[in-house]
Amino acid sequence: MHKPSRLKSAYNKVMEKLALTPDVSFTRLFAFKLVLGLGIVGAITSMLVIAFCSNxxxxxTYKGFNHFFVVFKFPVSVIAAMLSVIGLIALAHRSEQSARQIKQSAEQIKLSETQNIFTNYYKHIEEFEKYIATNKNINNHLMTSQPDxxxxxxxxTYFPNSKSGNGYQIEPLFCDKIKSTIIDILNHLKDFYESEHEDTQALAKAKACFLNAFKSQPKLKSLCEKRIIEQTSKDMNxxxxxxxxxxEQMYYTLEKYIYLAQFEATSEQLSVYTSFATALYRSxxxxxxxxIALFFLTKKDFSLDRDLSWQAAPVVYKVKRDSRS
Structure with missing residues (x-):
């Protein structure tokens, strides 16, 4: 019952011995020593047998030397076969070493890329924190509104993919969920205003949507004015x-996002938001x-029409806060 397992164990041990380990030098391989030993022993033994058993x-003379290879043809063939097998073993061992080197190189490249991503991630954070600390607009209009x-x-919140190295572009403010919520708020506000302030139910819906969005959505929560959220929660419908x-709070959120986006947004990305903000400010x-807000948010290409006067708004947006209540 135990014979098959013993044979398998013995076979595994032999195969381990014969393995062409790439970390071991060729001359120290067991397979090399085995073939070399068998070849030399076989050649010497056959030469001795031929020498003692032949007259x-x-x-x-040259005839004698030529006759030597005729007489000892078998031992010479054994040595030639031994050298051929050793050559094949050397080739296989070199292939194993090459495969190991390729694998190690790939691992080193991957490690290097991981380290670069890690370094770039923390360098980007450091630059962002420095930007926040030194930017007057950010400190005055963003950090003071949410001290926590x-x-x-x-x-x-705004650079979720930077840790994995998948990009350092700032996330857009109006993702589908936020855009849909803001559109609902605006429609409720529009209904309330068009009813000449009689449709209090529309105002209540706008308030509920507003508080839910600005308390639950990280993008909006991080940019909102804390005092306005508290004030809105207390105000009656x-x-x-x-x-x-x-x-006003939604407008200030857009304004703060523009200040924030100046850190890492392209001119094209920034111009879309600045055009929107400028249009609201001038209206x-x-x-x-x-x-205007509904028109902008419901546009398929997320931009304004060319024939509108506010389309040519400057990329760097500066808000005259002192002129607004």
Whole structure:
């Protein structure tokens, strides 16, 4: 019952011995020593047998030397076969070494890439924190509104792919979920305003959507004015100024995102948001602002029409906060 397992164990041991380990030098391989030993022993043994069992005479002429290879043809063939097998073993061993070197090189490249990603990630964080600390607009309009949120928290929210090295571009503010929520808020505000402040239910819906979005969405939460959120939570639905407060907060969020995006956004990305903000800033009444916001957010290509006067807004957006209430 135990014979098969013993044979298998013995076979495995032999195969381990014969393995062409790439870390071991060729001359120290067991396979090399085995073939070399068998070849030399076989050649010497066969030469001795031929010499003692054959009636040979000394002949140092060229005929004698030529006859030597005829007489000892078998031992010479054994040595030739031995050298051929050793050559094959050397070739196989060299292939194993090459495969190991390729594998090690790939691992080193991967390790180097991982280290580069790790280094770049923390360097990017360091640069972002430095940008936050030295940028007057960020400090005045962003960090003071949310003292509990750090620059690292904002970085994690707006650069989620940087840790894996998949990109250092800032995340867009209006993802599908946020854009859909903002559109709902704007529609409710529009209904309230067009009803001449009579549709308090629309205002209540706008307030509920607003508070839910700005408390649960990390992108909005990190940029919101804490005092306005608290004020909105306390305000009654029949407060006619509430719709201005809600819209103001959404505008300030857009403004802060622009300040933030100047760190790592392309001119094309930034110009879309600055065009939107400039259009809102230049517009007149509340209803016009809401309609502009809805027009922008419902555009398929997320940009404004060329024939609109605010399309040529500057890339670097500066808000005159002192001129707004």
């Amino acid at each position: 040979l005479q000394e002949d140092f 949120i750090t620059a690292r928290d904002i970085y994690t 029949n407060d006619h100024a509430l719709h201005y407060t809600i819209f 007149g009444g509340f209803l016009e602002k809401v309609n």
